[in-house]
Amino acid sequence: MKKIFIILFFILFSSKVSHAIIEIDITEGNREPLPIAITEFFHDDNDELLKNDIPNRIRKVIADDLERSGLFESLDQKAFIQRNKAMHISPRFADWRLIKAQGLLTGDLSIENERLRVEFRLWDTLAEKEIEGLVLITTINNWRRISHMIADKIYERLTGEEGYFDTRIVYVAEEGPKNKRIKKLAIMDQDGANHKFLTSGKELVLTPRFNPVRQEITYLSYFKNLPRVYLLNIQNGIQEVVGDFPGMTFAPRFSPDGNKIIMSLARDGNSDIYVMDMISRVVERLTDSQAIDTSPSYSPDGKKITFNSDRGGSQQIYVMDSNGRNQKRISKGTGNYATPVWSPRGDLIAFTKNFQGQYFIGVMRTDGTGERLLTENWYQEAPSWSSNGRVLIFYRETKANDAGDGHSSSIWSIDLTGFNERKLETPLDASDPSWSKLIQ
Amino acid sequence: MSFKFENFTKYLVIMFTALFLAACETTPKDDALSSAPSAAVEVVDGVYVGSETVEMLAVDVPDRVFFAYDSYSLTNAAQDTLAKQAKWLKANGSVTIAIEGHADERGTREYNLALGDRRANAAKDYLMTQGISSSRITTISFGKERPVNNASNNKAWAQNRRSVTVRTN
Numbered sequence: 001m002k003k004i005f006i007i008l009f010f011i012l013f014s015s016k017v018s019h020a021i022i023e024i025d026i027t028e029g030n031r032e033p034l035p036i037a038i039t040e041f042f043h044d045d046n047d048e049l050l051k052n053d054i055p056n057r058i059r060k061v062i063a064d065d066l067e068r069s070g071l072f073e074s075l076d077q078k079a080f081i082q083r084n085k086a087m088h089i090s091p092r093f094a095d096w097r098l099i100k101a102q103g104l105l106t107g108d109l110s111i112e113n114e115r116l117r118v119e120f121r122l123w124d125t126l127a128e129k130e131i132e133g134l135v136l137i138t139t140i141n142n143w144r145r146i147s148h149m150i151a152d153k154i155y156e157r158l159t160g161e162e163g164y165f166d167t168r169i170v171y172v173a174e175e176g177p178k179n180k181r182i183k184k185l186a187i188m189d190q191d192g193a194n195h196k197f198l199t200s201g202k203e204l205v206l207t208p209r210f211n212p213v214r215q216e217i218t219y220l221s222y223f224k225n226l227p228r229v230y231l232l233n234i235q236n237g238i239q240e241v242v243g244d245f246p247g248m249t250f251a252p253r254f255s256p257d258g259n260k261i262i263m264s265l266a267r268d269g270n271s272d273i274y275v276m277d278m279i280s281r282v283v284e285r286l287t288d289s290q291a292i293d294t295s296p297s298y299s300p301d302g303k304k305i306t307f308n309s310d311r312g313g314s315q316q317i318y319v320m321d322s323n324g325r326n327q328k329r330i331s332k333g334t335g336n337y338a339t340p341v342w343s344p345r346g347d348l349i350a351f352t353k354n355f356q357g358q359y360f361i362g363v364m365r366t367d368g369t370g371e372r373l374l375t376e377n378w379y380q381e382a383p384s385w386s387s388n389g390r391v392l393i394f395y396r397e398t399k400a401n402d403a404g405d406g407h408s409s410s411i412w413s414i415d416l417t418g419f420n421e422r423k424l425e426t427p428l429d430a431s432d433p434s435w436s437k438l439i440q
Numbered sequence: 441m442s443f444k445f446e447n448f449t450k451y452l453v454i455m456f457t458a459l460f461l462a463a464c465e466t467t468p469k470d471d472a473l474s475s476a477p478s479a480a481v482e483v484v485d486g487v488y489v490g491s492e493t494v495e496m497l498a499v500d501v502p503d504r505v506f507f508a509y510d511s512y513s514l515t516n517a518a519q520d521t522l523a524k525q526a527k528w529l530k531a532n533g534s535v536t537i538a539i540e541g542h543a544d545e546r547g548t549r550e551y552n553l554a555l556g557d558r559r560a561n562a563a564k565d566y567l568m569t570q571g572i573s574s575s576r577i578t579t580i581s582f583g584k585e586r587p588v589n590n591a592s593n594n595k596a597w598a599q600n601r602r603s604v605t606v607r608t609n
Binding site (some may be wrong): 006113138177178179181184204206207226227247248250264266267268270271292294295308310338339352354379381382387397399400401402403404405407431432 | 469474478510518545546547548549550551553554555557558560561564565581582585587588589590591593
C-alpha cells in the first residue's frame with residue numbers, strides 16, 4: 001500500500017453547529033433516497049488531470065459510493081441548470097431546488113507541485129448554506145481514495161454515522177467445476193476497483209479475514225495438504241503458518257487489537273477454540289467440549305467471544321468471556337445457527353441461520369433477543385460487517401441442476417434494515433468475503 | 441481428483457444410469473432433505489447405499505463409506521467396508537493411508553470442516569479397533585470443498601457425505 005499524505009482543513013468558519021435541514025435517518029430502511037447533485041469539480045485544462053479523465057472519474061466514484069448505500073440518489077448531470085464556476089462559491093440554490101436536489105456537491109481540482117489538490121463543498125439547498133467543506137492533497141494516482149474519502153465525509157455529514165467507502169474487501173475468488181474448484185485469495189476496494197489476486201490458486205485457500213489494525217490477512221491454506229491457519233502480509237506478500245498445531249487449524253479471526261488470532265483446532269475428530277498471541281506466541285485453549293466449537297469472533301472491546309457449537313445437539317450460537325469462562329447459549333429460535341460475527345458497534349451479532357432447508361442472514365442482540373432475519377435464500381452464509389456496522393456482506397450460492405451445472409457463488413451486500421440488497425461484481429465467482437476497517 | 445473406475449464399477453454405473461433414467465421422471469425438483477421415492481433405492485435414511493462413486497482399493501475393498509446428514513456415525517454397511525479395509529491393511533502391512541473426510545454443500549464452510557474431520561476420525565477409530573496402528577493412518581478434512589457429485593440434490597449430497605481411504609505410499 002502506497003503511503004499517502006493527506007492534509008485536511010475546514011474551508012470556512014461557518015458554524016458546524018447550525019442545524020442542517022437535510023439529515024438522513026438511517027434506522028429507517030425503506031425511506032426515499034436523498035436526491036443529491038454531484039457536479040464535476042472545476043479544474044484548469046491540466047494535461048495530467050485530463051489525460052486520465054480524472055475530474056469525471058472522481059465525480060463518478062463519489063456518486064456510485066453514495067448511490068450504492070441506498071440512501072442517496074445521484075441526480076442526472078443533464079438536468080443541472082447552473083454550470084458556471086460561481087456555484088462553487090455561491091450556488092443559485094433556487095436552480096438546484098428546481099431539479100429537486102436537496103444536497104449539492106461542488107469542488108475544485110488543481111495540480112500543485114505535482115500533487116493533486118481537491119477542494120469540495122457540500123451545500124444544503126433548502127437551508128442555503130454550506131454544511132461541509134474540506135481540502136485534500138495527495139499524489140495524483142490516489143484520486144480514487146480521495147473520492148472515497150469525500151463520499152465518506154458526505155455520508156457522515158448527512159447520516160451522523162461514520163462512512164465506510166474508503167475500505168477494502170478480501171475474499172476467495174473461485175472458478176471451475178465444484179469437484180475441481182480452484183480458489184485464490186483476492187483483494188479489491190469495496191467498489192470492486194483495484195482488484196488483485198493474492199495467491200495463485202495452486203493451494204486451496206479459505207476464509208480470509210483482515211487484521212483490523214495492520215495490513216495483514218489470516219486465512220486457511222491447504223499448503224502441502226496440511227490445512228492450517230496462515231498469516232499473509234499484504235504489503236510484502238510474505239506468508240507464514242500460524243503456530244505449530246498437531247491438527248487442522250481453521251476458522252481464524254483477529255482480536256480487535258490485531259495482536260491475537262482466535263481459531264479452531266481439530267484433533268482426533270473434536271474441534272475446540274484456541275487463541276494464539278502473535279507477539280508472545282503463547283497458545284491458550286478456550287473451549288473443551290466433545291462438540292464442534294468453531295467460528296469464533298471477538299466483541300469490539302475484546303472482552304467477549306461469540307462462537308458456534310453443537311454441544312446441545314444442534315448448531316447454536318454461544319457467548320463466553322475472552323478467557324473461556326461463562327460459556328452460554330444465546331440463540332433461541334428454531335433452526336441451526338452458525339458463523340456469528342460481532343458488530344463493530346458492539347450491540348449486535350450477525351449470523352447464518354438454516355431453517356427448513358433455507359438459509360438466512362440475520363442479526364440478534366448479544367443476549368440473543370431481538371432476532372431479525374434480513375435475507376432468505378437457497379444457500380448463503382458468512383456475514384461480514386462494514387466498519388460502521390450499518391451494512392453486511394456475505395456470499396450466496398446458486399443451486400446446481402441434476403447434471404451438476406448452473407452452480408455459482410457471489411458476494412452480496414445488504415443494509416442492516418434488510419433493504420438495499422446488492423450483488424458485488426467480481427471477475428470470477430466469489431465467496432468468504434471479509435470487509436476491512438477504514439483504511440488508515 | 442481423478443476417477444479411475446474399475447471395469448466392474450463402470451458397468452454398474454451404466455446399469456444404474458439406465459435403471460434410474462426411467463425412474464427419474466417422478467423425482468421432485470425441490471427436494472430439501474426429504475427422501476424422494478425414486479432415490480430411495482440409493483439413499484436410505486439419508487445414507488448413500490449405491491456404488492456409483494465407489495472406487496476399489498483392492499478386489500472387494502471399497503475405498504469409501506457414507507454418512508447421514510450432519511452425522512458421523514458409522515452405519516452397518518460402513519463398518520463392513522471398514523472391516524474389509526482393515527483386513528486388507530493387515531495383509532499389506534507396509535501400506536499407509538490417509539482418510540479424507542467430506543461433507544455436502546448444505547452447511548457452513550467452517551462447521552463442515554469440523555464435520556469432515558469428525559467423519560475421517562470416525563473411520564480411523566474403527567480401523568484402529570480392528571487392530572490397525574494409528575501410525576499408518578493420517579486424516580484430512582476437506583469439508584464441503586471436494587464433492588464427487590456436483591449436483592444439488594439428495595443423491596449428490598448423500599454421495600458427497602463420505603470418508604475416503606486413499607493410499608499414501
